[in-house]
Amino acid sequence: MPMSDAKSIQLSITGLTKVYRSGEGVRDFSLHVNKGELVTLLGPSGCGKTTVLRTIGGFLEPDAGDVRIEGESVLHLPPEKRPTAMVFQSYNLWPHMNVFDNLAFGLKLRKFKKQEIKERVAYALDLVRLPGSEKKYPSQLSGGQQQRVAVARALLLEPKVLLLDEPFSALDAKLRLEIREELRDIQAANKLTMVFVTHDQEEALSISDRIVVMNGGSSEQIATPQDIYDHPDTLFVAEFIGRMNFLAGQAAGEHIRMQTVAFRNDKGLSGNVKIAVRPEDVQLLPDESAQEGLPGTIRQVMVLGHYAEVSVDTAAGVTKAFVPREEARSLHPGSTVTIGFTRATAYAVPS
Numbered sequence: 123m124p125m126s127d128a129k130s131i132q133l134s135i136t137g138l139t140k141v142y143r144s145g146e147g148v149r150d151f152s153l154h155v156n157k158g159e160l161v162t163l164l165g166p167s168g169c170g171k172t173t174v175l176r177t178i179g180g181f182l183e184p185d186a187g188d189v190r191i192e193g194e195s196v197l198h199l200p201p202e203k204r205p206t207a208m209v210f211q212s213y214n215l216w217p218h219m220n221v222f223d224n225l226a227f228g229l230k231l232r233k234f235k236k237q238e239i240k241e242r243v244a245y246a247l248d249l250v251r252l253p254g255s256e257k258k259y260p261s262q263l264s265g266g267q268q269q270r271v272a273v274a275r276a277l278l279l280e281p282k283v284l285l286l287d288e289p290f291s292a293l294d295a296k297l298r299l300e301i302r303e304e305l306r307d308i309q310a311a312n313k314l315t316m317v318f319v320t321h322d323q324e325e326a327l328s329i330s331d332r333i334v335v336m337n338g339g340s341s342e343q344i345a346t347p348q349d350i351y352d353h354p355d356t357l358f359v360a361e362f363i364g365r366m367n368f369l370a371g372q373a374a375g376e377h378i379r380m381q382t383v384a385f386r387n388d389k390g391l392s393g394n395v396k397i398a399v400r401p402e403d404v405q406l407l408p409d410e411s412a413q414e415g416l417p418g419t420i421r422q423v424m425v426l427g428h429y430a431e432v433s434v435d436t437a438a439g440v441t442k443a444f445v446p447r448e449e450a451r452s453l454h455p456g457s458t459v460t461i462g463f464t465r466a467t468a469y470a471v472p473s
């Protein structure tokens with residue numbers, strides 16, 4: 123690896139293992155995060171996201187592996203000595219202190235001068251769009267505002283890596299959308315290095331430079347949101363991310379057959395396979411004109427705003443297609459159609 127690449131790695135997790143007495147936890151987890159990068163740990167509840175994050179922050183001691191920040195192992199450091207700051211799901215503000223005191227606390231510990239503390243607090247409140255709220259108490263703020271203060275407090279510590287564990291999951295949907303866009307703006311403008319945890323795939327897809335999809339204590343795929351969406355490495359990722367049809371097929375030699383349709387068997391699979399197709403990659407061809415494809419019968423047409431979701435019964439399974447609303451006008455339950463696929467990926471069926 124050339125020096126310049128090695129230098130840009132801000133956080134390095136290698137072979138991290140932390141197994142609880144229950145046998146659950148995280149096994150052999152590795153991840154490298156570049157300076158200024160926002161990486162999201164995404165996966166269902168219990169897959170080990172918080173375990174990884176708390177190990178980076180120093181709240182948990184790993185059984186094996188290393189955590190390095192700017193090349194130096196931080197394992198021997200307690201949380202408050204690590205160059206990290208953490209934002210939790212619950213805001214963790216001190217209720218008896220006003221916003222200024224909540225924010226100034228860390229700076230006072232670090233012996234900043236009064237005037238500088240004032241300026242820094244004001245700057246941080248500006249960043250999170252709460253200018254002038256120094257004198258307010260947490261109870262006078264909404265959930266979203268309290269979480270903004272929590273983010274400001276973490277930013278004031280000027281961490282080399284900012285850790286956020288489902289920070290917005292207690293907020294309602296609309297606010298969550300707003301605040302995550304703001305966070306992404308702040309992160310990008312200040313080139314912050316962030317590890318963000320969520321179980322919400324839409325949140326992960328929308329804000330991340332890269333996503334780690336986790337399952338049962340290990341990572342299934344680490345890639346950009348686009349790659350995760352377009353090329354899921356495993357059946358788990360294909361099932362977890364976005365809408366997907368799964369159709370039954372058989373692999374033998376060079377081909378995978380799905381009833382009347384054949385695909386190239388790129389992965390050298392054999393026997394029964396699942397063929398994954400996104401609804402936007404399904405084409406409905408008028409019955410007469412179609413030369414090849416999968417024959418089917420329309421079961422249902424649901425108009426959802428600017429597009430319609432069409433369910434089609436086929437011998438390989440029910441297939442959903444997204445079609446423009448205009449096109450859906452001519453589609454009716456009971457009509458026969460032929461289905462074409464612009465993209466499909468086959469996966470071995472777990473035995």
Ligand SMILES: Nc1ncnc2c1ncn2[C@@H]1O[C@H](COP(=O)(O)OP(=O)(O)O)[C@@H](O)[C@H]1O
Pocket residue numbers: 142143144146147165166167168169170171172173174
């Ligand atoms: N302190 C603990 N003691 C025993 N088991 C734990 C503890 N913390 C977490 N676990 C288990 O380890 C697994 C991973 O937990 P966690 O990292 O919190 O997952 P996530 O944040 O993805 O929901 C879960 O099955 C959880 O029940």
Ligand SMILES: [Mg+2]
Pocket residue numbers: 171172173
């Ligand atoms: Mg968690």
